[in-house]
Amino acid sequence: MIAQHTPVMIKVAEKTVHNAAYTTLFFDFAVDYHPGQFIMVWIPGVDEKPYSLSFHSPTRFGITIEAKGIFSRRAVGLSTGDLVGIRGPFGNGFDIISSPHTAVVAGGCGMAPLAPLVARLHPELFFIQGARTREFILFPDRFDVTRHITTDDGSLGYKGLVTDLLAAEIRRRNQEKIPGFDRVYACGPEMMMHAVFTLCETHGIDCRVSLERYMRCGFGVCGACVCSDRVVCKDGPVFASEQLRKMPDFNRTALLKSGRAVPVTEYASWRCQ
Amino acid sequence: MIAQHTPVMIKVAEKTVHNAAYTTLFFDFAVDYHPGQFIMVWIPGVDEKPYSLSFHSPTRFGITIEAKGIFSRRAVGLSTGDLVGIRGPFGNGFDIISSPHTAVVAGGCGMAPLAPLVARLHPELFFIQGARTREFILFPDRFDVTRHITTDDGSLGYKGLVTDLLAAEIRRRNQEKIPGFDRVYACGPEMMMHAVFTLCETHGIDCRVSLERYMRCGFGVCGACVCSDRVVCKDGPVFASEQLRKMPDFNRTALLKSGRAVPVTEYASWRCQ
Amino acid sequence: MADFLGKQLTTPLVLASGILGNNADILARVHAAGCGLVTMKSIGPAPRDGHNNPTVIDLGCGMINAVGLPTPGYDHMDAEWQALAGRTFPLNASIYGGSVAEFVQVAQFVSDQGPDFMEINISCPNSEHHGMLFGVDENAAFAVTNAVKKVISVPLIAKLTPAAPDIGKIAKACEDAGADAICAINTAGPGMIIDIEAQMPVLAFKKGGLSGPMIKPVAVRCVYDIYRAVSIPIIGLGGVTTGEDAVEMFMAGATLVGMGSAVRYRGIGVFDQVNRELADWLNSHHFTRDAIIGAAHDRRHIP
Amino acid sequence: MADFLGKQLTTPLVLASGILGNNADILARVHAAGCGLVTMKSIGPAPRDGHNNPTVIDLGCGMINAVGLPTPGYDHMDAEWQALAGRTFPLNASIYGGSVAEFVQVAQFVSDQGPDFMEINISCPNSEHHGMLFGVDENAAFAVTNAVKKVISVPLIAKLTPAAPDIGKIAKACEDAGADAICAINTAGPGMIIDIEAQMPVLAFKKGGLSGPMIKPVAVRCVYDIYRAVSIPIIGLGGVTTGEDAVEMFMAGATLVGMGSAVRYRGIGVFDQVNRELADWLNSHHFTRDAIIGAAHDRRHIP
Numbered sequence A, B: 001m002i003a004q005h006t007p008v009m010i011k012v013a014e015k016t017v018h019n020a021a022y023t024t025l026f027f028d029f030a031v032d033y034h035p036g037q038f039i040m041v042w043i044p045g046v047d048e049k050p051y052s053l054s055f056h057s058p059t060r061f062g063i064t065i066e067a068k069g070i071f072s073r074r075a076v077g078l079s080t081g082d083l084v085g086i087r088g089p090f091g092n093g094f095d096i097i098s099s100p101h102t103a104v105v106a107g108g109c110g111m112a113p114l115a116p117l118v119a120r121l122h123p124e125l126f127f128i129q130g131a132r133t134r135e136f137i138l139f140p141d142r143f144d145v146t147r148h149i150t151t152d153d154g155s156l157g158y159k160g161l162v163t164d165l166l167a168a169e170i171r172r173r174n175q176e177k178i179p180g181f182d183r184v185y186a187c188g189p190e191m192m193m194h195a196v197f198t199l200c201e202t203h204g205i206d207c208r209v210s211l212e213r214y215m216r217c218g219f220g221v222c223g224a225c226v227c228s229d230r231v232v233c234k235d236g237p238v239f240a241s242e243q244l245r246k247m248p249d250f251n252r253t254a255l256l257k258s259g260r261a262v263p264v265t266e267y268a269s270w271r272c273q
Numbered sequence C, D: 001m002a003d004f005l006g007k008q009l010t011t012p013l014v015l016a017s018g019i020l021g022n023n024a025d026i027l028a029r030v031h032a033a034g035c036g037l038v039t040m041k042s043i044g045p046a047p048r049d050g051h052n053n054p055t056v057i058d059l060g061c062g063m064i065n066a067v068g069l070p071t072p073g074y075d076h077m078d079a080e081w082q083a084l085a086g087r088t089f090p091l092n093a094s095i096y097g098g099s100v101a102e103f104v105q106v107a108q109f110v111s112d113q114g115p116d117f118m119e120i121n122i123s124c125p126n127s128e129h130h131g132m133l134f135g136v137d138e139n140a141a142f143a144v145t146n147a148v149k150k151v152i153s154v155p156l157i158a159k160l161t162p163a164a165p166d167i168g169k170i171a172k173a174c175e176d177a178g179a180d181a182i183c184a185i186n187t188a189g190p191g192m193i194i195d196i197e198a199q200m201p202v203l204a205f206k207k208g209g210l211s212g213p214m215i216k217p218v219a220v221r222c223v224y225d226i227y228r229a230v231s232i233p234i235i236g237l238g239g240v241t242t243g244e245d246a247v248e249m250f251m252a253g254a255t256l257v258g259m260g261s262a263v264r265y266r267g268i269g270v271f272d273q274v275n276r277e278l279a280d281w282l283n284s285h286h287f288t289r290d291a292i293i294g295a296a297h298d299r300r301h302i303p
Ligand SMILES: Cc1cc2nc3c(=O)[nH]c(=O)nc-3n(C[C@H](O)[C@H](O)[C@H](O)COP(=O)(O)OP(=O)(O)OC[C@H]3O[C@@H](n4cnc5c(N)ncnc54)[C@H](O)[C@@H]3O)c2cc1C
Pocket: A038, A049, A050, A051, A052, A053, A063, A064, A065, A066, A067, A068, A069, A070, A071, A072, A073, A109, A112, A113, A211, A212, A213, A214, A215, A237, A255, A256, A257, A258, A267, A270, A271
């Protein structure tokens, strides 16, 4: 269903604790959804915040939460049977192409919105996943596609940035005259997504990234989530290269809860690194 | 269409003046209608009153108005091209049976709501129409069915009451062992309809009459039109014998605009005699 | 059954004043259809035709009306009072006046006709001269409630308007003046709809009161505010059309729930339907009605 | 083109304050989408986060919101003012304060940033401490309007709340105090929605202001009342989503028509759509916009 109006109260059906930081909550509820879309999650008496769907089937969906602040800690602390209110799904998701020449770049819990996408892309996709350490690799064995893993501390896979691997693969395909990427999908810290975007620009590759801003309404009215002249909750959260080129605020400016414009680093200091 | 909400403004397409008292206004507008239903007619700046449809086709309908008071005089004074607002159709109409053994009894402009009904009944129906004088016989040549006409002054047909003819016909059918009436439909002054009802009761004939009360909302909320425990605008205006038996206010009490209960004679002194 | 000011009502539902209640038979029918307490159309001091039509227009998500308080006048209803004397259902007699004196005059007479409750409509937003004054001013509300209370022998219900700057204060003033219960809300607004083809307001009176689903948030807020301000029972009224709406009203603090416009959207059968929906909801949640009254004010259930 | 207080606007449509207007780029986009005058989110005296979520809920026939007047604070918006300095569209700067002194402080500073118009939000029903006071009281409305007028160098628009007992009187007080135009209405209510499963109000602030189609009758009535009370132009706002709604507002007396919630129901494209619908209606009726302003007050067209 689609819950565009007042929140629909549903029970936590199952809970999976992935590691110290990431927890997935499952709900036996049918939502009409496209990969990349998000829902507003209300914990009565606490707050309401946007979360991407990280799992989706005709009868069930899941959201994966990184515990960090007041709300997300309360969210991962929920038990099966607890009621939460949901509104949505909102926003435009990733457009899915059939080409075998795609790359997916996930950083930290940026993996969450990308997971349902990966499941629908051509299995030959080139899949890069980065995290601080091995524990923070989300859904390590969720699909059987080769993963190119990077960690900040080298505790698993390559020690360094996801963009290093993406750059290398682009180069290899050029040299070996293998068809290049028709599309790169990325989600993670905005700085990372911007690096991916820039790299793709230099090689003329069309990419899609999922932005994040503080949100209130979720449906394009209040303006809390504006990024340049785009409304992230409605025009996004997924944006295409063509659009990103016209968004100077991408990786530069974001609004705080007060509406104050600050550097993205200050704003985003708190998610998915 | 159905205009259950705010009035739909439409133009008078054609106007037929039948005689000093009766005028029909036509509108090129499609309404989803059943014989016996009515619409609320608003003349901006004047008032809004209920009128039965006296003509109906997929693309056009008409109402026939007897000029008497403030509103109806303004209504018959309208010219083609003038705008009026309509709401409706409202209420329950006549249920139509296929039997050839039916009678229709029309008094004065009570002919208006009955006309579209006659057109849909079995052509062998027994049709009685009464009026003050010959000029007041509405739609004299509208359908080719034998009419049994009565006038108060004998200027046309039988001099006397419509019920005299109905009683005579019922008697004849009894004596000549012709099948009796399966149904009698009546519309006219409430006193006349009550006489028809009583006659039918004594002979066990099921009848239908269309009541009239002062109306405001037209959809069963304000209570202006109550008759005993029935809401004329919504439960009626057409009622069946079975219901009429349980309505002591039938031909007895009606509410004035103020809500004051008065004898029907006092209230209805002004229509269709 | 629902206990209200000592009387046993068959259901916790109330018919709003001005809806259908124009004669004894229809009131009996509404009661039989599952309405625990039926309210008469507000009765005034002198015969009054009210406004010309259009007076009541359905807007889809609610209605707008400017009926203009038509009334036969309290002393022109003998047959009606006679018929009601033999009634077998609890009756709420709504009255109004243009001054404290008129209110008292009508109240005294009507009280003698023996209704089970009397409701003072100190809140009609439809009429230029009647009622408005009282419902938005604490002192006026106190004065009329107090004066009426003195001359009647039945429980008194004060019916409030959402136009009050602070409806809680008005309710408190009525309680202090002796009101036994509060009924909220009367129509909201006022509003106006203009027909752009006719280039004029649709209602003959131009402005009208709003009712039905679109005013439910205002009604719920008012009941919530009143519940915090007084300790007498509240009839929660405004936009209710379903059992879940009724639950919302109870949680806001209502003891009984009223319906008016709902009759437009679901017919007279709406009372039985809402009773069933309410019972189903309570059963499936293992709650009693008493347990949820005012629940939205309670913080125990927060995670 | 539409002339408003001496400025030429590309269209007679206005973006309501608090809708999208959080940065220069989006304001430019809304203007390019057919909105003649764009209004900034109300700017307050000090940084304020506003309320926690839920803050904005769509009810289908309208919305309820309690955002709580979040603001960076007038003196924490340097980059914003810079970006707006180079703008190519007319700008309406909305401000609020908790006292006349705060209003003056903000007004003075904002006026120096050179907006084309300044709107004082003396009417926010969402926040416990800001604004409310002024919009419901004639003297307070006069005082704040008068004080602000003295310290600014741009035309002043007073934005009113429908909560005023007599909005015409408030508008007149603002006109007398020097307001160059009136904007009406701010959100109606307040209302409350209770989630019966959570057993608590959905909005974190509990109560919220109502907007969108369900408040249109209230907005039309307010504009109608204001038109009779003042001679300065009116921005008619509240529930407008179509060209016919705009025509209704013009006929009630509006010179310009504002939209906010409409963006929820028809997207940012709603401005172009309404312009087209409005033009089509006017053409098919052989009317100019000027000819229909206040038409509902005129009796010549009655049969
Ligand atoms: C479209 C979208 C999809 C999302 N999907 C996911 C997802 O799948 N998984 C996930 O874990 N998160 C997701 N988020 C982020 C999520 O909504 C929360 O922001 C996150 O969980 C942190 O919330 P919190 O209340 O726990 O942290 P908060 O307590 O809100 O904040 C944690 C830290 O962030 C800072 N902060 C909080 N709010 C603000 C603010 N308004 N402005 C500036 N700084 C602030 C505070 O300084 C605090 O130290 C998504 C966000 C968006 C917009």
